[in-house]
Amino acid sequence: xxKRKFWFFCLLIIAVSLIVLGLFDGEFKTVWQxxxxxxxxxxxxx
Amino acid sequence: MRKTERKRRxxxxxxxxxxxxxxxxxxxxxxxxxxxxGICVPVLNCYSCPAAIGAxxxxxxxxxxxxxxxxxEAGQKKLGFYVIGSLGLIGLAAGRLPCSWLxxxxxxxxxxxxxxxxxxxxxxxxxxxxxxxxxSLVILLPxxxxxxxxxxxxxxxxxLCPAGTLEAGVLLALLNPGIRSQLGFLFAWKLSILxxxxxxxxxxxRPFCRTICPLGTILGFFNRVSVFRMTVNLNNCILCxxxxxxxxxxxxxxxxxxxxxxxxxxxxxxxCPTSCVAHGWWIKERESDQPxxx
Numbered sequence: 001x002x003k004r005k006f007w008f009f010c011l012l013i014i015a016v017s018l019i020v021l022g023l024f025d026g027e028f029k030t031v032w033q034x035x036x037x038x039x040x041x042x043x044x045x046x
Numbered sequence: 047m048r049k050t051e052r053k054r055r056x057x058x059x060x061x062x063x064x065x066x067x068x069x070x071x072x073x074x075x076x077x078x079x080x081x082x083x084g085i086c087v088p089v090l091n092c093y094s095c096p097a098a099i100g101a102x103x104x105x106x107x108x109x110x111x112x113x114x115x116x117x118x119e120a121g122q123k124k125l126g127f128y129v130i131g132s133l134g135l136i137g138l139a140a141g142r143l144p145c146s147w148l149x150x151x152x153x154x155x156x157x158x159x160x161x162x163x164x165x166x167x168x169x170x171x172x173x174x175x176x177x178x179x180x181x182s183l184v185i186l187l188p189x190x191x192x193x194x195x196x197x198x199x200x201x202x203x204x205x206l207c208p209a210g211t212l213e214a215g216v217l218l219a220l221l222n223p224g225i226r227s228q229l230g231f232l233f234a235w236k237l238s239i240l241x242x243x244x245x246x247x248x249x250x251x252r253p254f255c256r257t258i259c260p261l262g263t264i265l266g267f268f269n270r271v272s273v274f275r276m277t278v279n280l281n282n283c284i285l286c287x288x289x290x291x292x293x294x295x296x297x298x299x300x301x302x303x304x305x306x307x308x309x310x311x312x313x314x315x316x317x318c319p320t321s322c323v324a325h326g327w328w329i330k331e332r333e334s335d336q337p338x339x340x
Contacts, residue, residue: 004328008138008271015134022128027110030124032084034109035093035101038077041204042094042105043215043225044233 050312054147062150065089066097066213075221077214086132088144090151090261092207094214096221103133104184104261105203105210112188112198119196137268141275145255145262146294146311151209155254156294158247166249167296173256173307179206180260202260204232208240209254216240251294255309266306273327274310276303282322289314289323299323 022028040046065087068078080099087100110126117124136144145152159165183202192198203210215236218225246253255262269275278300289299292314295307299314300322315323 001328004271004275008273011134011268011271012138015131015138018127018131019135020131022124022126022131025123025125025127027124027126027128028084030110031086031101031106031129032081034106035083035098036077036079038218038225039092039094039105039200039203039210039214041200041232042092042207042210043218044211044236045225045228045230046204046232 048316050316054311055153057147058150058153058156061089061148062153065091065100065148065150066095067099068097072097072217072221075218075225077218086129086136088136088140088265089149090207090209090259091149092203092210092213094210094218096214096217098213102210102261103129103136104207105200107133108184108188108200108202111185112192112200113196114189115192115198116196133264134268137265137272139273140265141269141272141310142262142265142306142308143272143274143310145259145265146309149255150213152252152255152309154212155247155252158244159251161248163248165251168250168253168256170296173295175257176259176263179258180263184260205235206239206258208236208243211236211240251296252309256295256307262309263306266308269306269308269310270304275326275328276308276310276315277324277326278303279322279324282320284320286319288317288319292317 068080071078075096077094077096078099082099083093083101085100086103086106090104091098091100091102093101093105106129107126110129114125179202183206187201188198190198215233219229219233243254276299280300283300285300287298290296293299294311294313295309297305297307299308310325312325315325
């Protein structure tokens with residue numbers, strides 16, 4: 001259980017850091033832009 | 047239907063609607079422009095579904111990787127950290143719990159499996175295919191196979207994902223004449239894959255989750271560390287294998303409660319005759335509360 005908690009908190013710090021870094025680099029907008037235009041590959045046009 | 051199953055089904059239905067709430071866009075046959083589409087949802091729900099109000103993390107990951115080389119050459123810092131971090135956060139909270147409680151494509155598979163037909167077990171070896179799909183179609187090909195400008199393609203979405211074909215392709219083809227007129231070989235290919243999976247779903251339990259789904263594969267890695275966890279009290283376990291017989295992914299929970307295949311549906315907990323299988327959020331537990339478990 002202690003090992004689980006240790007790895008959990010290590011990975012949590014990494015995940016939160018990555019999200020914060022990504023947000024500072026404007027990746028939220030990048031994800032939004034892609035998600036709000038029709039993905040031609042997803043629907044099978046290519 | 048037992049209480050947990052009823053509760054789970056309710057969650058699945060609410061989530062299917064909750065992740066696809068933009069009905070006006072659906073009625074117009076256009077995709078939603080909701081600001082929430084910048085957030086990665088914890089399930090494989092195609093963001094090109096007209097009503098989707100969140101981003102599919104697997105689609106977002108492939109897009110981040112496929113534009114990585116261009117971004118690096120252009121001196122932009124967008125390296126996909128936000129998507130990778132989001133995936134990590136989802137996995138750390140719940141592991142594969144969203145697969146069985148929230149995923150609309152999981153719900154579809156469960157409903158189709160209810161069709162009374164002879165059932166076929168998926169061989170264990172076939173379940174390893176999901177690692178190959180994740181590594182090749184989601185990570186390596188979008189990252190390495192790029193055009194002259196440095197852009198790759200979302201290979202998984204383009205060539206395989208039946209969820210995208212159903213939720214986005216088929217829906218948009220039905221609702222939008224402009225899109226319908228452009229469909230060709232790729233759509234026929236993807237539609238064939240969708241039909242194969244729909245037929246497979248009728249005879250095997252959750253074939254997509256078990257053999258292909260890259261999101262489930264990623265979240266499965268986190269089953270070992272997630273806050274939500276399964277425990278088995280080995281002192282009470284009589285090795286009757288009732289858990290395996292009811293398990294949609296055919297695992298023996300007492301061998302490894304943190305199995306990367308376990309989708310946390312809690313069916314094993316419900317059927318266990320000695321009540322030795324349990325679940326919980328370890329953040330609430332104290333060390334002294336722990337029985338002898340694995």
